[in-house]
Amino acid sequence: MATFSGLHLLFFSFFISTGTISVVSGTVFTIVNSCSFTVWPGILTGNGAQLMDGGFALNPGASVDVTAPAGWSGRFWGRTGCNFDSSGAGSCITGDCGNKLKCGGAGGAPPATLAEFTIGTNGGNDFYDVSLVDGYNVQMEITTGGGSGDCQNVGCVSDLNANCPNDLRVSDAGNVVACKSACEAFNKPEFCCTGSFGKPETCPPTDYSRIFKGACPKAYSYAYDDASSTFTCANANYSIIFCPR
Numbered sequence: 705m706a707t708f709s710g711l712h713l714l715f716f717s718f719f720i721s722t723g724t725i726s727v728v729s730g731t732v733f734t735i736v737n738s739c740s741f742t743v744w745p746g747i748l749t750g751n752g753a754q755l756m757d758g759g760f761a762l763n764p765g766a767s768v769d770v771t772a773p774a775g776w777s778g779r780f781w782g783r784t785g786c787n788f789d790s791s792g793a794g795s796c797i798t799g800d801c802g803n804k805l806k807c808g809g810a811g812g813a814p815p816a817t818l819a820e821f822t823i824g825t826n827g828g829n830d831f832y833d834v835s836l837v838d839g840y841n842v843q844m845e846i847t848t849g850g851g852s853g854d855c856q857n858v859g860c861v862s863d864l865n866a867n868c869p870n871d872l873r874v875s876d877a878g879n880v881v882a883c884k885s886a887c888e889a890f891n892k893p894e895f896c897c898t899g900s901f902g903k904p905e906t907c908p909p910t911d912y913s914r915i916f917k918g919a920c921p922k923a924y925s926y927a928y929d930d931a932s933s934t935f936t937c938a939n940a941n942y943s944i945i946f947c948p949r
C-alpha cells in the first residue's frame with residue numbers, strides 16, 4: 705500500500721509537470737505499404753540505434769511498427785524492384801543499398817524519395833520532411849498522430865515518375881522507375897548549390913526544382929528549399945506511407 709501511494713504520487717507529479725500522461729515509450733513509426741507492389745523500406749540512422757537492421761520487405765497492404773528513442777535521427781526510403789535470396793543477398797532496381805536486404809548502415813542509391821526525421825529530446829520538437837533532393841522513386845507521405853504543435857501531413861503524393869522531364873528519367877524495361885534530381889543528372893553548381901551557389905541566397909529554384917515543387921509542394925525540391933519544406937511536431941507518432949491514396 706505504501707508502495708502504491710508512492711507510485712501514485714510520482715505519477716501525479718509527473719502529470720502536473722508535463723500536462724500529459726503519454727510517457728517514455730519512444731516515437732512509433734508505422735511504415736505502411738499502400739502500393740500495389742512490394743516495397744523494401746530502407747532505414748539509415750544518423751544518430752541513435754539502428755532500426756530493423758536497416759531494411760526489410762513490406763508486402764502490399766502490410767504495415768510494421770518501429771520504435772525510435774528520443775534523440776533519434778535518420779531517414780527512411782523505399783526500394784523497388786528487388787530480388788533477394790534467402791540469405792538476403794540481391795539487389796533493387798531503385799534505392800539499392802549495396803546488394804543486401806538489411807542495409808545495416810548503408811544508404812540508398814539515388815534517385816530515392818526520402819522521409820527524414822530528427823526526434824526531439826525532453827519533449828522538444830521533432831523535425832521532419834520528405835526530400836526529393838536525392839531525386840524521386842516512389843510516392844511517400846508522412847502523417848502525424850497525437851502530437852502537439854503545427855503537426856502537418858507532408859510528402860510527395862503525386863506520381864512524379866509520370867511527370868518526370870525526359871532528361872531526368874530512369875527507366876527499366878521501358879517503364880520510368882525513378883526521376884533524378886537535376887544535381888545528380890547534370891552535376892552543375894547551380895543545381896547542386898555548390899561553389900558560388902553554395903548559399904540559400906545564391907541558389908534559387910531552377911526550372912527542374914520547380915517541376916518537383918509543383919508536383920509535391922510539401923517536399924524538399926532542392927538543397928535550399930527549407931522554408932516551405934521542414935515541419936515540426938512534438939510528442940507524436942508518425943506513419944510513413946508508400947503510395948498514399
Ligand SMILES: *[C@@H]1O[C@H](CO)[C@@H](O)[C@H](O)[C@H]1NC(C)=O
Nearest residue numbers: 726732849850851939940941
Ligand atoms: C504512440 O504509439 C504508442 C504505441 O501504440 C502509444 O502508446 C502512444 O500513446 C502513442 N503516442 C501518441 C502521441 O499517440
